[in-house]
Amino acid sequence: MEVDLNADMGESYGLWNKGNDAALLNIITSANVACGFHAGDPDVMMKTMALAQKNSVGVGAHPGFADLQGFGRHRLHIPLSTLQNQIRYQIGAAYAIATAAGTQLRHVKLHGALSNMACEDPIMSRACYEAALSAAPDLSIMVLSATAQMEAVKELGCKWVGEIFADRSYNDDGTLVDRSLPDAVIHNAKIAGPRIAQMIKEGAIITKTGKRLKTQIHTVCVHGDTPEAIDIAESVREALTASDIKLRKFKV
Numbered sequence: 001m002e003v004d005l006n007a008d009m010g011e012s013y014g015l016w017n018k019g020n021d022a023a024l025l026n027i028i029t030s031a032n033v034a035c036g037f038h039a040g041d042p043d044v045m046m047k048t049m050a051l052a053q054k055n056s057v058g059v060g061a062h063p064g065f066a067d068l069q070g071f072g073r074h075r076l077h078i079p080l081s082t083l084q085n086q087i088r089y090q091i092g093a094a095y096a097i098a099t100a101a102g103t104q105l106r107h108v109k110l111h112g113a114l115s116n117m118a119c120e121d122p123i124m125s126r127a128c129y130e131a132a133l134s135a136a137p138d139l140s141i142m143v144l145s146a147t148a149q150m151e152a153v154k155e156l157g158c159k160w161v162g163e164i165f166a167d168r169s170y171n172d173d174g175t176l177v178d179r180s181l182p183d184a185v186i187h188n189a190k191i192a193g194p195r196i197a198q199m200i201k202e203g204a205i206i207t208k209t210g211k212r213l214k215t216q217i218h219t220v221c222v223h224g225d226t227p228e229a230i231d232i233a234e235s236v237r238e239a240l241t242a243s244d245i246k247l248r249k250f251k252v
Helices: 042-054 080-100 112-120 122-135 148-156 189-202 229-242
Strands: 002-009 030-034 058-062 105-108 140-144 160-165 204-206 212-214 219-223
Touching (some): 002 229, 112 122, 122 140, 148 160, 219 229
């Protein structure tokens, strides 16, 4: 049994520093790099992707809403055609920087509120993924397992990988518990690692109430912007290794 370990990163901006990307890139196997709309900038993208390439970490684009002030976590309601062009714009930037950094853009994963909304709406999910693939047809789509995102990629027949979160709690319908609610974010690394190993072994998301949602899981995410990110990533890696689950960059 094997699984990929990914992190959202490249979320610094100008003089503002967010997360410890260099340390995370020594632990993970895939990186989702912000494309400048919710966070990140060209210099940060280049630095992050170049270091990922040096560490043999797979590189993906992490497009979000145009929401720097809200870190992409404000729910925006814009025309689908406009959203599609914003995604193409971000994919294009990520593709160019990855190429210049000597690596390959392998996947795309939606960020924050954009991802949460797409989890609930298969039409929105499909529109986002069609836009991404129109800009870079060979990309794999990283989707939140057991949500409308998974429905969309199965309908499209494209390459995809199913993702679960090491540091977030789940509702019984497979969506993430809203960040404004208690225990939505898991800060304790001692809980995060064993919890994820159990999910991988069972092939199921374990919700906040203990319900099991059987689904396909190919990759595990750690949010790079949380203070405990390094501890959680190390805990996940150790727990998976102890359970004879190999960490390996997902195949494209």
